[in-house]
Amino acid sequence: MSAESSSNQSVTIRIKGIVQGVGFRPFVYREALSHAIVGFVVNTPDGVVIEAEGSECNLFIESLHANLPERARIDSIEILQREAIGYSDFEIRDSTLGEGSVAIPLDTALCHACQAEMDDPLNRRYRYPFINCTDCGPRYTIIQIPPYDRVRTSMKHFTMCQQCEAEYNDPMSRRYHAEPISCPQCGPQLKFLDNKGNEIAGDPVDLAVQMLKSGEIIALKGLGGFHLMCDATSKSAVSQLRERKRRKAKPLAVMFRSLEQLEAYAEINETERALISGVIKPIVIVRAKGGTNLSSLIAPGIDRLGVFLPYTPLHRLLFETVDFPLVATSANISDEPIIVRTEEISRRLGHVVEGILSHERSIINPLDDSVVQVAEGRVTLLRMGRGFAPHTLYGSHRFEKSILAVGAHQKSAIALGIKENMILSGHIGDLGSVEADNYFEKTVQTFKRFYECEPTLLIHDLHPHYSSTRYASVQKREHYGIQHHYAHILACMAEYGLKEKVLGFAFDGTGYGEDGSLWGGEVLIADTHGYERSGHLKPFALLGGDKAIKEPRRIGLSLLFECFSLDEVLTLKSPTTESFLPHEIRTLHHMWVKKLNAPLSSSMGRLFDAVASLGGFIQSLDYEGQGGMIMESFVDVTVEGVFAFEVHNGVIDLSPMIREIIAMGEDADTKRVIASRFLATIEEIIHYFARLYPELPIVIGGGVFQNRALMSRLYRRFGSTRFYAQQQTPINDGSIALGQLYYAIHNTEKYPK
Numbered sequence: 001m002s003a004e005s006s007s008n009q010s011v012t013i014r015i016k017g018i019v020q021g022v023g024f025r026p027f028v029y030r031e032a033l034s035h036a037i038v039g040f041v042v043n044t045p046d047g048v049v050i051e052a053e054g055s056e057c058n059l060f061i062e063s064l065h066a067n068l069p070e071r072a073r074i075d076s077i078e079i080l081q082r083e084a085i086g087y088s089d090f091e092i093r094d095s096t097l098g099e100g101s102v103a104i105p106l107d108t109a110l111c112h113a114c115q116a117e118m119d120d121p122l123n124r125r126y127r128y129p130f131i132n133c134t135d136c137g138p139r140y141t142i143i144q145i146p147p148y149d150r151v152r153t154s155m156k157h158f159t160m161c162q163q164c165e166a167e168y169n170d171p172m173s174r175r176y177h178a179e180p181i182s183c184p185q186c187g188p189q190l191k192f193l194d195n196k197g198n199e200i201a202g203d204p205v206d207l208a209v210q211m212l213k214s215g216e217i218i219a220l221k222g223l224g225g226f227h228l229m230c231d232a233t234s235k236s237a238v239s240q241l242r243e244r245k246r247r248k249a250k251p252l253a254v255m256f257r258s259l260e261q262l263e264a265y266a267e268i269n270e271t272e273r274a275l276i277s278g279v280i281k282p283i284v285i286v287r288a289k290g291g292t293n294l295s296s297l298i299a300p301g302i303d304r305l306g307v308f309l310p311y312t313p314l315h316r317l318l319f320e321t322v323d324f325p326l327v328a329t330s331a332n333i334s335d336e337p338i339i340v341r342t343e344e345i346s347r348r349l350g351h352v353v354e355g356i357l358s359h360e361r362s363i364i365n366p367l368d369d370s371v372v373q374v375a376e377g378r379v380t381l382l383r384m385g386r387g388f389a390p391h392t393l394y395g396s397h398r399f400e401k402s403i404l405a406v407g408a409h410q411k412s413a414i415a416l417g418i419k420e421n422m423i424l425s426g427h428i429g430d431l432g433s434v435e436a437d438n439y440f441e442k443t444v445q446t447f448k449r450f451y452e453c454e455p456t457l458l459i460h461d462l463h464p465h466y467s468s469t470r471y472a473s474v475q476k477r478e479h480y481g482i483q484h485h486y487a488h489i490l491a492c493m494a495e496y497g498l499k500e501k502v503l504g505f506a507f508d509g510t511g512y513g514e515d516g517s518l519w520g521g522e523v524l525i526a527d528t529h530g531y532e533r534s535g536h537l538k539p540f541a542l543l544g545g546d547k548a549i550k551e552p553r554r555i556g557l558s559l560l561f562e563c564f565s566l567d568e569v570l571t572l573k574s575p576t577t578e579s580f581l582p583h584e585i586r587t588l589h590h591m592w593v594k595k596l597n598a599p600l601s602s603s604m605g606r607l608f609d610a611v612a613s614l615g616g617f618i619q620s621l622d623y624e625g626q627g628g629m630i631m632e633s634f635v636d637v638t639v640e641g642v643f644a645f646e647v648h649n650g651v652i653d654l655s656p657m658i659r660e661i662i663a664m665g666e667d668a669d670t671k672r673v674i675a676s677r678f679l680a681t682i683e684e685i686i687h688y689f690a691r692l693y694p695e696l697p698i699v700i701g702g703g704v705f706q707n708r709a710l711m712s713r714l715y716r717r718f719g720s721t722r723f724y725a726q727q728q729t730p731i732n733d734g735s736i737a738l739g740q741l742y743y744a745i746h747n748t749e750k751y752p753k
Contacts, residue, residue: 009057010084015064016047016394016420017075021105021148023134024048024072025092026176031067035060038087043095043147045452046419047103053084070279071108071135075394076420092171095147103392103421104140104450105148107223107367109281109311111136113174118313124163129205129314130187130361134178136279140390141224141365142180145449150179154362161186180361188360190314195353197346205317208357212322216354217241219331219345222312224367224386225338226331226345228352229255233324238295241327244352246334249622251299251629253283253306253369255328257319265292265325266305271374280387281311285373285708294325301618301626303633304708306371311386314357330368335410335430337439340366365446366439367426375711378720379727382706384413384734389426390447391729393494393738399745404444404455406468407737408484408511410624411730412440415737416447416455417745422494423447424729424738431467440467457748459740461487463512484511485522486531487739488701492726493528494742495735501527502724503693505686508702508732509549509605509624518542520603521652523689525696528746535650535689537607539600543588548606551620552627553579554588555606556613559658561592574662575616604682604704607654614661615674628707631675635709639676642684652685683713690718697722701739703732 020043028041028050037060039051052060061079068074110118114131117123125131132138142153150156160168164183167175175181182188192204200207211218215237217230228245230237232254242248256262259277267287268276275284288294288305299305308328310316318326330338331349339345340363345356368385384391395417403417412428425443429436448454458479460472472479482490489504504524513519514533523535541558542548548555556576560569566589570582577585591598605625612618612627617634621627644656657678664670682704690698698718705711705725714723729735 008084009055010053010082011051011057011061012080012082013050013052013061014047014078014080015050015074015076016103018071018073018103018105018392019048020103020146021134021139021179022071023069023174023176023178026134026171026173027067027069027072028064029090029092029171031060031063032090035063038090040087040091040093042093043149045096045147051085051087053087069135071106073103075103075392092177095149104143104146104390104423106388107139107141107386108136108279109387110313110316111279114313115316118316125183127317128184128187129190129312129317129359130180130182131313132178132180133174134176135174137178137180138223138361141363141367141386142361143450144364148179149177153179154364155180155182158182158187190357190359193342193346193356193358195346195350195355197343197350197356200355204357208355209318209321211355212318212326217244217352218355218357219349219353220314220318220357221342221359221363222315224363224365224369225340227328228331228349229326229328231324232298232327233293233295235295235297238297238327241329241352242297249300249626251302251304251306252327252329253308254294254298254325255308255310255315256325257310257323259309261325262307262309265289265294266307269374271377271379275372275374275379276307276309280370281309282370282372282385282387283308285371285382298327301633302629304629308369314359332429333435336433336435337429338366338368373706373708375708376715378711378715378725380706380708380711380725381727381730382732383411383427384424384730385426388728389424391424393422393424395420395422395745399748401457401748402451402453402455403457403459403741403744403748404447405459405737405740405744406444406472407740408461408733409463409466409468411733412436412468413730413734413737414440414443414447415741416451416453417741418451418453422738422741422745423451424735427730427734437467441471444471457744459744461512461736461740462514482740482743483514483531484736485519485702486524486526487736487743489524489526489531489699490528490739490742491729491735492699492701492724492739493526494738495726495729496724498697498699498724499528499746501525501696502699503689503696504531504699504701505689506702507604507682507700507704510601510603513602518599518601518603520601520605520702521607522602523650525693526699528743533650535647535652537602537604538651538653538655539602540606540610541592541595541598542601542606543591543598545597545599549609549621552609552613553619555610557585557588558592558598559610559614559655560662561589563655563658563662572662573666574614575619575666576613579613579619604702608704611661611674611678614658615671616666617671617675625703625706628704631678632707632709634671634675635679636672636676639673639680641677641680643677643681645681645685647688654681657681679707679710679713682710683717686714687717697724699724701726701731701735705731
């Protein structure tokens with residue numbers, strides 16, 4: 001519609017996107033008043049509906065785009081002309097119910113306005129740990145079922161006082177229909193407990209601070225679950241946390257009091273600064289400064305640090321009297337889901353913590369902190385959680401079936417396709433444990449409840465032993481599998497709405513191939529209907545199977561067997577061979593020759609591990625991707641050149657590279673050169689295939705691309721023209737479900753019921 005005014009306009013406006021729980025209706029109300037519009041606005045299961053009458057309807061519609069609230073997002077807007085009804089004013093109506101596909105409102109960090117009130121001794125919410133408004137606070141984590149109204153959240157158990165109710169019902173207030181609204185008189189209360197769950201008398205925040213200052217560990221109930229927290233500058237406290245949680249070396253996230261304090265410990269650029277201090281405040285992976293008093297046990301062996309700022313008023317209260325940074329890591333066991341109930345903390349992690357800072361507001365939907373990093377000014381999402389999930393992508397066409405994609409096994413997430421929308425869940429965790437599998441199934445039930453649907457089609461990975469595959473297979477619904485690496489490419493295509501044929505590079509740790517072997521270094525020519533495997537790494541043996549994933553030296557040795565005789569290997573001066581006794585090398589060579597417990601893999605992730613061993617970076621891993629992260633710390637952009645490789649009929653043979661690495665010896669500069677040239681070689685492999693298919697856009701996906709130094713090289717080499725890497729959804733297995741779903745919605749006719 002044009003901006004020309006007419007004397008008598010009457011329209012119905014249907015808006016889809018993130019338009020609930022973000023102050024959208026009061027925003028519409030204020031814009032309507034300013035343009036003398038009469039009618040109403042209402043939340044529906046599919047979004048927001050506005051009926052508008054007045055001479056400035058066109059200007060009113062333009063203002064909806066121009067002045068959109070910060071956390072709102074319009075995916076589509078439909079404008080229908082209709083007969084005038086003759087409204088006398090403009091009103092906000094109660095929400096309507098029914099089957100829908102509305103984008104779920106997302107949790108947001110404490111806003112500046114609430115922060116100012118919280119700091120004002122004269123304000124009735126001074127130091128209130130649950131202060132919020134329509135611009136900030138819990139959303140998805142407290143919803144039982146949409147639409148997002150208080151009676152459908154965990155705040156329904158708290159009756160508003162007169163003052164809160166007045167704010168809640170005032171369309172001109174920034175707390176109009178802020179569903180978690182409360183104050184010290186009517187809202188949740190804090191409590192502090194010992195590790196057995198017994199409440200301790202005293203001010204809960206003061207008690208927590210005393211423990212932290214004494215070098216002890218506490219659990220704190222945040223938005224989407226509990227944090228385990230301790231003094232990040234205390235070697236003793238961090239060591240105890242690692243020992244008790246059995247987390248030997250995996251990096252720990254650190255929360256800082258302020259941006260100024262954070263910048264004393266880390267080097268950040270403008271993009272990172274904007275993310276750290278923005279409306280979500282995710283964990284951002286940045287470069288650590290040397291020579292600080294931060295414990296060396298925070299991120300052993302790497303120069304990166306996961307940092308974030310207090311994002312809830314409760315976290316902020318701690319830092320009123322705590323002047324040192326705090327470890328703030330998810331309260332869970334290994335890679336299980338984050339814990340949300342106080343009694344579960346005392347039962348399962350009572351041996352880890354001395355105290356528990358909790359409260360009465362229930363967490364309905366658990367959600368980890370999101371983790372991101374920046375390469376060449378572009379975001380790479382490593383874990384999708386608070387503030388990002390669930391992520392709704394508005395599709396270009398409507399599909400009749402409700403489709404559930406159940407994702408992969410590690411970094412599990414699910415995706416639901418309903419009407420025009422694709423909805424990707426937040427991070428669930430690695431499946432295989434009772435707790436993780438139960439949380440997976442609970443997330444499926446949550447999505448069914450949110451969207452009032454029973455999926456008629458289920459999509460899963462090809463791996464027959466994945467928990468998610470088994471779940472789909474027993475549901476007595478139509479189901480089929482999608483190859484893991486094809487799903488990686490499809491996930492990126494889904495984010496950008498690509499349907500054309502692309503040149504895809506799916507590089508990760510492992511995935512079940514069409515031929516039953518382990519893939520992971522794949523070059524695919526793909527579109528939404530299928531793919532062709534046009535290239536891959538030459539398969540190598542994983543000596544000892546799963547043991548090789550934990551011990552990169554076994555993979556390094558396997559590659560040495562490909563290049564040298566047994567006698568030559570036994571005499572090589574290499575970090576890999578020196579980590580074994582001679583009789584161990586002979587035994588493993590026998591396994592390699594006889595193919596005994598030595599499955600073949602074309603995995604780029606496993607190649608990273610092998611190079612980490614051959615280069616002397618690490619021989620045994622404590623967590624996934626550790627070798628690559630350590631190597632990244634040695635990368636020097638001034639080092640030029642690539643290692644040699646050969647490609648025969650699409651098979652990438654890196655034997656020449658292995659020989660070069662062995663020939664380099666072990667001088668002080670070797671690690672820097674190996675790490676830098678290895679990433680340059682990966683870049684060159686991609687460029688090699690890009691030259692073969694210059695007409696195709698490049699699409700990448702898989703956990704290998706979590707490597708910031710590699711992503712920086714790729715962005716510099718290929719720019720942003722016809723080079724696609726995910727930014728809004730995880731580049732790792734966290735988006736496999738999205739790729740599965742994207743295939744299904746374009747091929748529903750292939751698989752009739």
